[in-house]
Amino acid sequence: MGGLTDTIEEVKDVVEIPLRESDKETNRFNKHGVEPDTGILFHGPPGTGKTLLAKAVAKETGSSIYLVNGPEIISKWYGETEDIIREIFSNAKKKKRAIIFIDEVDSIAPDRGDTKQFQRKIVAQLLTELDGFEPLNDVVVIGATNALNEVDSAIIRPGRFDRKIKFSKPTQTERMEIIEKITKDVDFGESVDLQLFAESTDGWTGADLSGVISRAVTISIRREGDLVTQDDLFRAIKGAGE
Known part of the structure; x- marks a missing residue:
C-alpha cells in the first residue's frame, strides 16, 4: 500500500x-x-x-x-x-x-x-x-x-x-507512492511523466488515482495500442474530472 x-x-x-x-x-x-x-x-x-x-x-x-x-x-x-x-x-x-x-x-x-x-x-x-x-x-x-x-x-x-x-487525502509525495504501486504492471510509452500526473491530481485519493489508471488502460486498449501514452493518461484525467 x-x-x-x-x-x-x-x-x-x-x-x-x-x-x-x-x-x-x-x-x-x-x-x-x-x-x-x-x-x-x-x-x-x-x-x-x-x-x-x-x-x-x-x-x-x-x-x-x-x-x-x-x-x-x-x-x-x-x-x-x-x-x-x-x-x-x-x-x-x-x-x-x-x-x-x-x-x-x-x-x-x-x-x-x-x-x-x-x-x-x-x-x-x-x-x-x-x-x-x-x-x-x-x-x-x-x-x-x-x-x-x-x-x-x-x-x-x-x-x-x-x-x-x-485517514487523510494523500500529499503529492504520497500520491507518487500510490501511483508507483498501482502502475507497476502497466506498460507506459516513453513520453509518460508520472510525476506530472502526481502533481496535477491535488486532492485526489488512492481510489481516484486507481480509477484514472484503469480508464487510461481502457482508452489504450480501445485504440489498439500496446502502450499507455501520456495522451491516454490526460484523457483519463479529464474524464474523471467531468
Missing part, C-alpha cells in the same frame, strides 16, 4: 500487535497488567484506504475478517438488523483471531438524538456487543466513517471505539 506509511504504523500498534498477542498464556499485555484497545474507529474521506488497510491487517495476522456494510444490513424488518449484528459478533468470537470491520458505521449508529426508535435499538445492540468482550479477547472491531460528527457519542467513548485513526 502506498501513501499510508504513518497510518500503517499506527494501525499496527492498535490492531496488529494485540491480535498477534492473542495467546492468553504468553500474552505480554497480560504480563504488564493492561488491556489493549478492542475497538478502533477509522475516519476520513472515502477512497483513502480504510477498508483496504483493514483487509491487509487481517491477512498479515492470519485473522478471519467480517466485512459489514452498514447501509446494507439496515433492515425494514423490526429486529432483523440487531439479529445480524448479534450473529456477526458471535461468529467472530469463535475464531482464534478475528476482525469485524463495520463500514459506514454512522449508518448503524447515528446520533440517537435525531433518530427513530428502531435506530436507537440498533445502536443499543451494537453497544451491548462492544461491551460484551472479555479482557484480552481475540477480536478487534474496526468501525469506518466518512462523517465522524454523525456517529453517536456513546459509540466512541472509552471501552468501545477507544482509538480514532484519521
